[in-house]
Amino acid sequence: MRFHKYHALGNDYLVYTDTTPFPFDEAAVVRICDRHRGLGSDGILVPDGQSEDGFRLRILNPDGSPAERSGNGLRIFSRYLWDQGLVGDAPFRIVTVAGPVLSQVFDQGREVEVDMGHAEFASTRIPVQVATPEALDLPVELEGRTLRLNAVSMGNPHCVVFVEHSSAELAKTFGPLLERHSLFPNRSNVQFVEVLGRNDLRVEIWERGAGYTLASGTSSCAAAAVAKRKGYCNGDVNVHLAGGRLRIRVDDDFRVHMRGAVQRIGEMSLHAECLL
């Protein structure tokens, strides 16, 4: 079974490139993504043919669960399509479970920009279980600390928490508790966001189904969208992540555009023995 491996600011994905339909169950996905016993990755991208709406893509987290969307995954898949000569320099569509997005490859494949669609704040759309139409600045007590949650959907669920100083430790301590908090029936991605200025955010991330990651595209979009909504930032935001910088533009109607790097790592083939 063949895979191509790429990373986007240290968030790495395997693209399944075999011609046979993706044969792996949840346990096999967990093993393939394992960094010590498998090929190792933050997720698997499974191309799912082409419809008139665009190239269809399934996204799997390293715990085997499906994700509706992944920003870095979309940039990586775009780069893969470009490397294969299936797209050129013009914009094209990719369709995930959360609907279509528009993508474009720049700079000989090294940069990809994706129009990610609208950030949605409606509680029912995220979903977040509150009685109010939106969940912004919602106080939650955890481990003796009050965190103020902001729930938003980028096609997948996000929980954005603004803090004075963001750190990996915060993400690793509170991320798992918020990912599985009863407020989020489908679990949640979690971001700890420090506002550095009107155009700069520092973001540390705990990803649903993956844990602490160096970067996340949808998390960056979610953080920038909430920062704009709360008046902390302008529409053009540099998101500084542990793995590098993503540029996010949030329009006045909260349509979000993401641009950032992708790097090709190599090709790998999985031995059947790995799954025994």
Ligand SMILES: N[C@@H](CCC[C@H](N)C(=O)O)C(=O)O
């Ligand atoms: N790495 C991603 C997010 C992947 C999906 C996420 N873990 C989820 O379950 O929603 C990104 O770059 O957006």
